[in-house]
Amino acid sequence: MAMHARTQSTYIKQPVVNPQPAIQPAIKPERKIFTKGEKILFAAFLSIVALFCVMILQTQASIHASSQDIRAIEQQIDETKKQNTDLSIQVSELSKYERVWEKAKELGLKLNDKNVKVVSGQ
Numbered sequence: 023m024a025m026h027a028r029t030q031s032t033y034i035k036q037p038v039v040n041p042q043p044a045i046q047p048a049i050k051p052e053r054k055i056f057t058k059g060e061k062i063l064f065a066a067f068l069s070i071v072a073l074f075c076v077m078i079l080q081t082q083a084s085i086h087a088s089s090q091d092i093r094a095i096e097q098q099i100d101e102t103k104k105q106n107t108d109l110s111i112q113v114s115e116l117s118k119y120e121r122v123w124e125k126a127k128e129l130g131l132k133l134n135d136k137n138v139k140v141v142s143g144q
Contacts, residue, residue, distance in 0.1 A: 056064070115121070126133075
């Protein structure tokens with residue numbers, strides 16, 4: 023046992039030290055939310071969308087103006103048709119045989135069978 027005691031006395035326990043790595047703050051390069059290229063692409067996309075919106079609005083305005091012109095022309099056509107109908111009625115009333123004969127009598131014209139020439143239809 024004596025030997026055993028000697029080994030114990032020469033053995034000194036050293037405190038166990040957990041080696042901790044030196045904590046250095048991780049320096050991450052500061053990354054912006056959008057890169058310069060992404061910003062340019064985004065601006066180009068917005069420009070194209072705005073351009074298409076303006077083109078659509080211009081087309082709609084043109085269509086609206088054209089439809090108004092069409093309505094105005096249709097109204098003029100209807101008025102002209104009514105005028106033509108009224109005028110054709112007046113022509114048929116004024117060209118009746120009895121009316122023409124009365125006008126001829128008022129102007130002093132007489133029916134002379136010897137002066138009438140018959141023209142054959144072509």
